[in-house]
Amino acid sequence: MDDRWLQQGEAGRILSLRHNEDPTRAMITSRPAEFGDDELVALAQQGQRQAFESLVERYKHKAYRIAFDFTRDREEAKDLSQEAFLNAFRHLGSFDRRAKFYTWFYRILVNLCIDYRRRKTRIRMESLDERTEQGKGTDGIADPAPSADQQAISRQMSERIGAALAALPAKQRTTFLLKNHEGLSIREIAEVMKAAEGTVKSHLHRAVTALKQRLAELT
């Protein structure tokens, strides 16, 4: 009977677990969509893991998408986003309920992504040859003429966009991804990045200007 909601909208994505012994848990499982983040966080802070899993279900797609934007790798994105959830769960006690759960969580996630890129960058720096090869691969806006194969074109486009995003400084890239891809407001991004709104606007401006220049042919 706990599986009833499996077919219903957002609730349908919530993992089904049976906790017949606890009425609160049964309620979370049967009607997770009715709980706001605040309530789920409060329950999770009281040790209800099921409540936290509902938060995971609510944010896993977004978390994965952000991680994928940074990693461009399915397994890495899965791993990083899960690591962020685990970190959030372990430290839920230090979450201040006056804040929004998702901005707090995004901060954890983005930090992990930044750290991932830092590790990657370090590896790249250690290999000069590889760096040169990568430069050749991602450089050059005036690449060969478009092929007749549409798939090849779109793959090429996707690689070019990926390279243009990767070339942005970390703060600009983070701001841009949270705004353009995730639709967070400037205020929310400022909260995630612990920066002033003016600073966020300036990062966004620079990021967009750089992308417009690098991807002029897409406009």
Place this chain on the structure above:
Amino acid sequence: MAEREDLPRQACARFEEDLILYHYQELSDATRHGIETHLEGCAACRLSLEELRSLLPKTIVADDPPAAFWQSYSNDIHERLSVSGNTTGWREVLLSLFRSWPVPVAATAAIFALAITLTLTRGQWWPRETPPPELGEMLSVTDNLEFLKSMDFFDSIDLLEAMEGQEGPKGETSHRAL
């Protein structure tokens, strides 16, 4: 030189940032009205806005994993959560006290270092009614400090930007260097 000519036409400099914010619907009513009035009479800004509208959605290259991926995602996280403890306890309560103050993380770390020292040397600094932390818990104080440090991600992000700068940015800046 040739590629400069291919660059999109520039919007009026003073409206550049606002055009981006306008596109994202982040302007106050007054500023929005101002820019709309300007757009009526400025072809360069109109063109720039059109370019934003055309380009920015295209930069989203989404990955769309199959349903099986999401099922395994949920199963994995369920497994990982069940072996991972929620560390809510006396340390977190203490942390939450510091958190609401404008105390830099370093100061918090220093206070904790002191707390750890006291814990190890005297073992009596916690309130009497709170049971003394067990060894395993004491070890995870380091974990909490790591977490706090990691939340201060501007350190990390600054370092990354410095590293990327040192590495020599790809594309754009290598053109500039020429």
